[in-house]
Amino acid sequence: MIVKDRLWALRWSRTAAFALCVAVSNLAIAGFPTAASAQDSPAPSTSVTPAAEKLNVPILYAREIRDVPLPLSLLDIPPPDDGLAGGKLAISDNNTTGRFLNQEFKLETVENAKPDALIADVLAKVALGTSFIVVDASADTLLALADALKDKDALLLNAGAPDDRLREEQCRANVMHVAPSRAMLTDALGQYLVWKKWTKWFLVSGTRPEDKAYADELKRTAKRFGATIVEERVFLNDTGSRRTDGGHEQIQQQIPTFTQAAKPHDVVLVADEGGQFGEYFPYRTWDARPVAGTAGLVATPWHPALELWGGTQFQNRFRRMNNRIMRPLDYNVWLALRAVGEASTRKRTGNIKELVTYMRSKDFELAAFKGVKTTFREWNGQLRQPLLLTTPKLLVSVSPQPQFLHQFSELDTLGYDKPETKCKAYLTK
Amino acid sequence: MKRVSTLLMSLLASSIVAGAATQAHAYRVFVSNEKDNTITVIDSEKLEVIKTIKVGQRPRGIALTRDNKRLLVCASDDHTIQVFDATTYEYIRNLPSGSDPELLAVHPSGNPIYVANEDDNLVTVVDIEKGAVITEIPVGVEPEGMGISPDGKVLVNTSETTNMAHFIDTATMKTFDNVLVDNRPRVAEFSPDGKQLWVSAEIGGTITVIDPATRKLIGKVNFDIPGVTKDAIQPVGVRIAKNGKLAFAALGPANRVAVIDTATLKVEKYLLVGQRVWNLAFSPDEQMLFTTNGTSNDVSVVDVPNLKVIKSIRVGQLPWGVVVAPN
Numbered sequence: 001m002i003v004k005d006r007l008w009a010l011r012w013s014r015t016a017a018f019a020l021c022v023a024v025s026n027l028a029i030a031g032f033p034t035a036a037s038a039q040d041s042p043a044p045s046t047s048v049t050p051a052a053e054k055l056n057v058p059i060l061y062a063r064e065i066r067d068v069p070l071p072l073s074l075l076d077i078p079p080p081d082d083g084l085a086g087g088k089l090a091i092s093d094n095n096t097t098g099r100f101l102n103q104e105f106k107l108e109t110v111e112n113a114k115p116d117a118l119i120a121d122v123l124a125k126v127a128l129g130t131s132f133i134v135v136d137a138s139a140d141t142l143l144a145l146a147d148a149l150k151d152k153d154a155l156l157l158n159a160g161a162p163d164d165r166l167r168e169e170q171c172r173a174n175v176m177h178v179a180p181s182r183a184m185l186t187d188a189l190g191q192y193l194v195w196k197k198w199t200k201w202f203l204v205s206g207t208r209p210e211d212k213a214y215a216d217e218l219k220r221t222a223k224r225f226g227a228t229i230v231e232e233r234v235f236l237n238d239t240g241s242r243r244t245d246g247g248h249e250q251i252q253q254q255i256p257t258f259t260q261a262a263k264p265h266d267v268v269l270v271a272d273e274g275g276q277f278g279e280y281f282p283y284r285t286w287d288a289r290p291v292a293g294t295a296g297l298v299a300t301p302w303h304p305a306l307e308l309w310g311g312t313q314f315q316n317r318f319r320r321m322n323n324r325i326m327r328p329l330d331y332n333v334w335l336a337l338r339a340v341g342e343a344s345t346r347k348r349t350g351n352i353k354e355l356v357t358y359m360r361s362k363d364f365e366l367a368a369f370k371g372v373k374t375t376f377r378e379w380n381g382q383l384r385q386p387l388l389l390t391t392p393k394l395l396v397s398v399s400p401q402p403q404f405l406h407q408f409s410e411l412d413t414l415g416y417d418k419p420e421t422k423c424k425a426y427l428t429k
Numbered sequence: 430m431k432r433v434s435t436l437l438m439s440l441l442a443s444s445i446v447a448g449a450a451t452q453a454h455a456y457r458v459f460v461s462n463e464k465d466n467t468i469t470v471i472d473s474e475k476l477e478v479i480k481t482i483k484v485g486q487r488p489r490g491i492a493l494t495r496d497n498k499r500l501l502v503c504a505s506d507d508h509t510i511q512v513f514d515a516t517t518y519e520y521i522r523n524l525p526s527g528s529d530p531e532l533l534a535v536h537p538s539g540n541p542i543y544v545a546n547e548d549d550n551l552v553t554v555v556d557i558e559k560g561a562v563i564t565e566i567p568v569g570v571e572p573e574g575m576g577i578s579p580d581g582k583v584l585v586n587t588s589e590t591t592n593m594a595h596f597i598d599t600a601t602m603k604t605f606d607n608v609l610v611d612n613r614p615r616v617a618e619f620s621p622d623g624k625q626l627w628v629s630a631e632i633g634g635t636i637t638v639i640d641p642a643t644r645k646l647i648g649k650v651n652f653d654i655p656g657v658t659k660d661a662i663q664p665v666g667v668r669i670a671k672n673g674k675l676a677f678a679a680l681g682p683a684n685r686v687a688v689i690d691t692a693t694l695k696v697e698k699y700l701l702v703g704q705r706v707w708n709l710a711f712s713p714d715e716q717m718l719f720t721t722n723g724t725s726n727d728v729s730v731v732d733v734p735n736l737k738v739i740k741s742i743r744v745g746q747l748p749w750g751v752v753v754a755p756n
Contacts, residue, residue, distance in 0.1 A: 046608040046609065046610075046637075046639055046644050046645065046646045047606050047607065047608055047644045048593070048607050048608065048609050093570050093590060093591075096550055096569055096570045096591060097569055097570065097588075097590075097591040097592070097593070100569070100591075100593060100607045310547075310571065310589060310613075313529070313547050313548050313571050314571075316529075316548050317548070342592075345592070345609065346609070365612055365632065365633065366612075367589075367590065367592075367612045367613045367632040371663075371682075372632065372660040373612060373632045373633070373634075373660070409660075410658060410660070
């Protein structure tokens with residue numbers, strides 16, 4: 001306990017030192033006085049004078065091509081530019097702002113199915129001067145990439161991997177996360193179910209490792225917020241062909257019989273990240289219960305029908321540029337690139353050390369079309385953000401739910417919080 | 430924190446209306462209802478709805494022409510500005526506006542009007558007599574706020590995602606300066622004497638006050654409401670009284686209007702109004718202030734001399750803009 005307290009004290013004092021450095025450099029650069037000293041120094045100009053020399057900010061989008069099983073629904077097939085389309089919009093937005101400051105952002109892409117080749121490509125770009133890399137890759141590839149870049153001045157922004165271990169025991173000082181973690185997603189869902197008083201859960205998991213990971217986080221969420229898993233079953237699935245010319249009669253028999261005779265429950269939760277069976281569950285379960293989890297009511301960082309908080313304009317700009325709707329990965333990539341853009345705008349520099357220090361400081365705020373400012377958690381670089389609960393068509397709710405309180409930020413009621421973190425890498429930088 | 434006595438506050442507030450007529454005067458308050466596609470008209474003496482006007486799709490920014498004869502409505506989803514007779518409420522015609530007009534400002538001389546095209550990163554300048562677009566001015570991402578200086582020489586537009594206030598010379602119709610402000614700037618409002626420009630930052634949670642002549646920072650207004658999480662304090666609309674002493678700011682989901690002493694830039698009082706308060710407007714004699722409370726579908730009436738909220742009036746769904754006619 002005492003050791004923990006010392007560590008916290010150490011971390012706080014370092015954070016305070018960072019904040020102080022940032023505050024001091026802010027004063028030096030922008031010259032904004034505090035109200036008290038307004039009379040002492042001459043009022044600073046607030047105009048943004050474009051830099052005399054153009055600042056080029058090259059950013060890399062690194063994508064690991066993976067074998068993703070065909071989804072059950074035709075509507076869910078990812079477009080070939082999933083993620084990249086969000087990047088294109090972000091670069092355009094960054095450059096619209098950059099015009100006034102003489103800053104130009106450029107996006108390049110590297111993609112490969114072989115992790116080693118992908119890492120080699122990224123290293124080559126970093127050697128040529130790119131410092132920011134937005135990544136859509138598996139957890140292990142992301143870790144290998146982080147380790148390969150350990151001694152370089154580079155920052156990886158995770159836009160795709162939800163694994164909590166990347167934010168906890170396997171966190172890396174040169175990785176920040178824009179994608180929400182699995183635990184954040186299950187907590188967002190769990191808070192809503194608890195608010196609804198649907199606290200008796202019937203959990204059905206798939207057999208893939210990611211399904212089990214999702215189920216484990218749901219169990220943690222249940223314990224954390226006061227729900228009970230009254231029944232648990234594993235859906236053993238023989239995939240065969242994903243799409244056939246008939247067979248709905250079989251599914252109509254299969255799902256009810258699979259879900260019959262469960263203990264009384266309020267909601268059926270499916271843990272099926274692999275997309276093998278979850279979408280079959282709504283309206284087919286033995287008991288008439290809503291379905292939630294990876295199908296039915298789903299927690300997500302973005303939804304293409306979200307129009308709140310000025311979202312309509314954002315959705316329109318995306319659609320006009322990319323000729324399709326915006327998917328969660330697109331949004332994550334957009335947000336990651338906007339984080340770099342916002343930092344460059346505020347600090348007026350391309351120097352990665354300054355930018356990363358600023359992004360990790362208390363002063364960095366990013367508007368994300370979710371009604372509140374998003375900021376990076378100082379203990380592991382995870383972006384704290386509201387999460388949406390949606391049906392395929394529309395928004396149902398936004399978490400954190402009202403009345404889930406927190407000492408510092410209600411957004412930290414989602415996911416693993418600071419006192420319980422296993423991340424040590426951020427301590428040493 | 431300095432506390433100003435209630436007596437001093439009332440003195441400041443009532444100084445706003447010193448010299449105004451002692452009799453109540455019926456003004457007409459126009460409120461745009463974003464979801465209903467209507468404008469609600471309220472009688473400021475009876476404090477009742479007297480008329481509901483059907484307008485185009487997604488009405489947001491509204492303004493009166495300088496002669497107060499016409500009401501201009503940004504029908505965002507119809508990509509047009511609709512013109513209504515301010516007395517008979519009859520529809521007159523459309524004006525071109527560029528796509529997705531959100532807010533507009535009318536030049537003090539009456540012509541032209543300036544429209545923020547939220548979807549296109551543009552400000553469109555429209556000749557209201559000829560009904561034609563004069564020019565388009567490129568600005569930052571998602572323009573909204575439109576503030577025109579009392580002398581008509583400077584137009585300020587805010588861009589919500591670029592986080593800047595763009596200063597536009599109305600003679601040349603070009604931007605001549607840009608100021609980086611806090612996140613998601615919504616409204617740009619000149620003080621009545623033209624010496625201050627107030628820019629609200631919805632996500633930043635602050636209001637930046639700038640000297641428009643030099644673009645030097647005068648100061649920032651910060652907010653702190655006991656029992657309300659900081660994230661919920663999202664300043665949008667700002668209005669400054671004619672004598673320049675007090676400013677009123679709508680704070681969004683904090684459900685309050687802040688009363689700000691313009692000399693110290695400190696909040697002196699928070700007035701509890703309806704939910705998600707975004708915009709506000711004084712009656713011409715500044716005895717009353719009307720606020721649009723988006724998610725409680727009502728308008729709050731503030732007794733300005735006494736700084737008290739005296740009534741809520743039910744209007745349409747998602748009330749957005751408000752403007753008061755002097756008759």
